[in-house]
Amino acid sequence: MHSFLTPSDPKFAHSIPRRPFFSNELSAKRLELLRELVPGAARVAVLVNPANVLNTETTLRDLEPAARAVGLQIQVLNASTSREINEAFATFVRERPDALFVGQDVFFVSRRLQLANMAARHAVPMTSGSRDLAEVGGLMSYGTNITDAHRQIGLYTGRILKGAKPADLPVVQSTKFELVINAQTATMLGLTVPDKLLVAADEVIE
Numbered sequence: 001m002h003s004f005l006t007p008s009d010p011k012f013a014h015s016i017p018r019r020p021f022f023s024n025e026l027s028a029k030r031l032e033l034l035r036e037l038v039p040g041a042a043r044v045a046v047l048v049n050p051a052n053v054l055n056t057e058t059t060l061r062d063l064e065p066a067a068r069a070v071g072l073q074i075q076v077l078n079a080s081t082s083r084e085i086n087e088a089f090a091t092f093v094r095e096r097p098d099a100l101f102v103g104q105d106v107f108f109v110s111r112r113l114q115l116a117n118m119a120a121r122h123a124v125p126m127t128s129g130s131r132d133l134a135e136v137g138g139l140m141s142y143g144t145n146i147t148d149a150h151r152q153i154g155l156y157t158g159r160i161l162k163g164a165k166p167a168d169l170p171v172v173q174s175t176k177f178e179l180v181i182n183a184q185t186a187t188m189l190g191l192t193v194p195d196k197l198l199v200a201a202d203e204v205i206e
Helices: 027-037 053-070 082-095 106-110 112-121 131-135 146-161 183-188 195-200
Strands: 043-048 073-078 099-102 126-128 140-144 177-182 203-205
Touching (some): 027 053, 027 099, 027 140, 027 195, 082 112, 106 131, 112 126, 126 131, 131 140, 131 177, 131 203, 177 195
Parallel strands (some): 043 073, 043 099, 099 126, 126 140
Antiparallel strands (some): 140 177
16 A cells, blocks of 8 residues: 655654665756656655665655655655566556656666556656666656766776776766656657756757
């Protein structure tokens, strides 16, 4: 049984330890961008994978203050299998939140076509941290620039091959992020993409 909670509700609060996982720290920014693109949204469903405990905890922790800041209600939906994704959408259809926020998770990327098809079938504005979901029909994505991430990996690998000890190398994180907006999906949903988002977008899918 899923229910909507406001971030101020004690049941929504979690005592979650803070851990360094930068991609999930972008959750608040994704929610802010979604709010700009779907200004009439009041309730947002958040899809997380309970099998990935760290991602789930970090995502919910980061969304709590962000949701409070813009006055949004959050509904948490869990899915770690394809069938559970269908069940989450069944709940979504019954309770009709205004948008879907897909948590950052490799499993959801692997099920991107299923998610995009379900979102299109039910006319749901969907945002995620992976451009893969935007490319197949999601409304938008905001996350790490994969090309830059691969470049960082290549540099790290090169230093190790030249004799550097992994333990001596500094921890690095991606510093380049990209906003991808699917204008076709926005049109299908009857949404107008604000000019400032069109200008800020790294890619607009026409």
